[in-house]
Amino acid sequence: FLCRDPKPTSALHAKGRQGGGGFGMPKKAPKIEDDYAIFPSLDPNILSTLIPSDRTTFSSEIYQRLDQIYGFPDFNYDTPASSTTSLLQNLLTLSESPTLDSSSTMFDSLPPFSNLQVLHVDPLVISVPNFFTADECQRYLALSTHTNSLESRSPTVGKDAAAKAQRTSTTWYHPFASVPELMVKASRLLGLDSIDCWEEPQTVRYRRKEKFTWHLDALGPTEKQDSQRIATLLVYLTDMSVEDGGATLFRDLQDEHGQRLAVRPTQGTALLFFPAAGGLPETPYDIRTLHCGQQVVSGDKWIAQLWLRERPYVPTAPPGNRHVQAMTAMAEYCRLFS
Numbered sequence: 163f164l165c166r167d168p169k170p171t172s173a174l175h176a177k178g179r180q181g182g183g184g185f186g187m188p189k190k191a192p193k194i195e196d197d198y199a200i201f202p203s204l205d206p207n208i209l210s211t212l213i214p215s216d217r218t219t220f221s222s223e224i225y226q227r228l229d230q231i232y233g234f235p236d237f238n239y240d241t242p243a244s245s246t247t248s249l250l251q252n253l254l255t256l257s258e259s260p261t262l263d264s265s266s267t268m269f270d271s272l273p274p275f276s277n278l279q280v281l282h283v284d285p286l287v288i289s290v291p292n293f294f295t296a297d298e299c300q301r302y303l304a305l306s307t308h309t310n311s312l313e314s315r316s317p318t319v320g321k322d323a324a325a326k327a328q329r330t331s332t333t334w335y336h337p338f339a340s341v342p343e344l345m346v347k348a349s350r351l352l353g354l355d356s357i358d359c360w361e362e363p364q365t366v367r368y369r370r371k372e373k374f375t376w377h378l379d380a381l382g383p384t385e386k387q388d389s390q391r392i393a394t395l396l397v398y399l400t401d402m403s404v405e406d407g408g409a410t411l412f413r414d415l416q417d418e419h420g421q422r423l424a425v426r427p428t429q430g431t432a433l434l435f436f437p438a439a440g441g442l443p444e445t446p447y448d449i450r451t452l453h454c455g456q457q458v459v460s461g462d463k464w465i466a467q468l469w470l471r472e473r474p475y476v477p478t479a480p481p482g483n484r485h486v487q488a489m490t491a492m493a494e495y496c497r498l499f500s
């Protein structure tokens with residue numbers, strides 16, 4: 163079994179393909195001012211389930227949520243054997259990490275990520291500072307002009323067609339083999355033992371005035387997917403000041419000051435959330451994770467993006483892209499750490 167076993171996300175059967183975006187793409191183009199009309203306000207019963215973060219660091223409660231609600235028992239798991247910390251520190255780590263899995267994978271040669279921030283507790287939203295180095299950010303930016311990557315200029319071309327009413331940005335689809343660091347780090351963070359459930363890696367550029375309006379990343383019933391998106395990982399490749407715009411906003415979540423949760427792009431920081439687990443009972447998506455990419459006011463905003471499916475995923479872009487083609491490059495990258 164390669165992918166994590168998420169909580170049941172109800173029966174979503176049949177086929178289909180949706181790049182970018184996810185559930186919430188209306189049939190007709192909404193006017194900008196109608197953004198909110200697509201998604202009614204949350205019911206008070208649902209609002210009462212929200213738990214903001216007090217911005218304390220990771221706790222056993224958070225590991226438990228990752229395991230029990232979201233289905234990631236090995237999240238950022240610190241293998242004691244590979245750790246250089248003292249016995250006492252190991253014991254402390256173990257007591258913080260309720261589920262132990264002794265199986266180790268190629269990805270475990272990387273050290274666990276540190277300084278993870280809990281931006282929201284329920285639904286869980288996590289940020290990972292320094293997920294990418296500045297060099298990696300530069301390389302990922304440069305990749306988008308690479309001939310091996312497929313450019314999809316929203317709203318006019320390609321796979322984001324269904325999202326054209328909402329997204330005005332440019333997406334590039336990369337071969338897995340071109341982005342070994344991203345595949346290894348993302349899998350390491352979530353405690354996966356293979357990359358087979360990841361969708362095609364993408365980079366997105368938003369120029370001035372471009373944005374992505376309110377949406378859910380989870381795939382909706384009308385999109386007839388056979389395997390739901392269970393995690394969204396995006397890495398900010400550029401810094402944006404508050405004045406530059408381009409923050410990732412969560413409509414219904416609040417930060418520790420009671421303000422709408424707004425994640426300002428910081429180069430190298432990853433943002434992780436789970437669009438399909440939790441939320442309404444019997445509903446295959448977490449409506450509380452409604453979010454948007456705020457309009458860019460100045461500068462270019464670049465992000466790298468990955469979505470994890472609940473079952474192995476068959477990539478379709480760029481043509482011929484296969485997970486297995488990344489094995490050599492990933493092994494080479496992992497060797498740097500062993």
Ligand SMILES: O=C(O)CCC(=O)C(=O)O
Pocket residue numbers: 182183374379396408409410411453454455456465467
């Ligand atoms: O650009 C952002 O900040 C968010 C992007 C996003 O939500 C998406 O592509 O699904």
Ligand SMILES: [Fe+2]
Pocket residue numbers: 183377378379453
């Ligand atoms: Fe999204």
